[in-house]
Amino acid sequence: MSWKITGKMIEACSCHAACRCTLGPAEPDRGWCSGAFTFVIDKGNSDGVDLDGRKVLWLIDLPKDFASGGGTGRLYIDEDANESQRRELEAIFTGNRGGPGEVLGGLVARWLPTGSTAITVNEGGNPSVSVRDIGHAELAPIRDGNGETAVLQNAPVLGLIAIERAELARSDGSRFAAPEMRDWESGGHGSVNPFSWSA
Numbered sequence: 001m002s003w004k005i006t007g008k009m010i011e012a013c014s015c016h017a018a019c020r021c022t023l024g025p026a027e028p029d030r031g032w033c034s035g036a037f038t039f040v041i042d043k044g045n046s047d048g049v050d051l052d053g054r055k056v057l058w059l060i061d062l063p064k065d066f067a068s069g070g071g072t073g074r075l076y077i078d079e080d081a082n083e084s085q086r087r088e089l090e091a092i093f094t095g096n097r098g099g100p101g102e103v104l105g106g107l108v109a110r111w112l113p114t115g116s117t118a119i120t121v122n123e124g125g126n127p128s129v130s131v132r133d134i135g136h137a138e139l140a141p142i143r144d145g146n147g148e149t150a151v152l153q154n155a156p157v158l159g160l161i162a163i164e165r166a167e168l169a170r171s172d173g174s175r176f177a178a179p180e181m182r183d184w185e186s187g188g189h190g191s192v193n194p195f196s197w198s199a
Contacts, residue, residue, distance in 0.1 A: 003046035003088070003097055004198035009163065010038040010127050010190075012137040012171035017188040021066035022155040022166065033062040034184040036137055036176050038129045039093070039195075040121050046088035046097070054081050055119040056089055057131050060107060061182045067157060073108035074178055076131060078119040090114050092197075099199030100161040112180055127169070127192055135176030139169040139190040158193070166191040 013019055013035035020026035021033065037058040044051030057076040062068065075093050077086050091097045095105020118132040129137040142150040152158075152166040171190030177183040 001047045001097060002199065003044070003092060003099070004196075005039075005041045005044035005046075005051055005092070006196040007040045007042040007044070007194075008123065009193040009195050010040065010121065010129055010137060010139065011166075011193065012036050012129075012139070012174040012186045012190045014184045015187050015189050017142070017170055017190070018152065018168055019066075019189040022152060022157050024156055025067045026065050028062075028065050029187055032064065032182070033060075033066055034176070034182050035060050035062075035066070036129075036135065036174070038119065038121060038131075038137065040123065046092060049084045049088045051085060051088065054078060054085055054089060055121060056093055057119055057129075057134070058093055058104065059176060059178055059181060062107070066107070069107040070109045071107050072110045072112065072181060073105075074112040074181060075114045076117050076119065076134060076178075077114060079116050081116070086114070086116065097199055100195075100197045101199075103160050112178075131176075134178050135174070137171055137174040137186070137190065139171050139174075139192065141192075142168045142170060152191070161195075162197055163193045163195050166193050
């Protein structure tokens with residue numbers, strides 16, 4: 001059962017910009033960490049199932065820092081996905097199909113039931129994500145005096161999930177409130193991360 005997906009991951013988390021966990025074990029700003037990772041799949045296929053254009057929200061609440069794991073996780077898959085697509089995406093993003101998804105899944109001690117809902121993504125100059133009844137992320141890229149986006153390259157923790165480049169952003173105003181998970185508002189950290197995953 002082979003799979004491959006490529007696209008962008010849009011991230012917002014509870015810590016201040018920039019997230020220290022990307023460089024290894026660190027003390028979260030609030031003593032705990034919550035994050036929302038929206039995966040926008042441009043091209044994808046898993047065991048013969050076409051995954052082009054699908055979107056997945058990967059939510060996690062962690063008792064300490066990102067690297068320590070032991071978290072509570074939940075997936076939301078966009079409501080336009082059919083049954084086969086939902087099955088394959090759930091398997092990939094809970095880590096049951098190996099690859100980078102298995103690394104992410106290893107952070108989760110308790111999975112809550114996967115949901116299906118509307119996920120709206122704007123990939124423009126100020127990316128945004130809106131997830132019906134669950135939350136939203138609003139990103140403002142961090143730029144230098146020449147208008148170039150600040151980039152974090154080859155960060156150790158991101159490398160574990162095969163992400164080489166994080167385009168840094170502010171995510172002020174982003175907030176999420178999923179059932180049975182911690183309600184949180186971003187402390188300011190955000191990023192846009194191109195990815196190409198396979199197993």
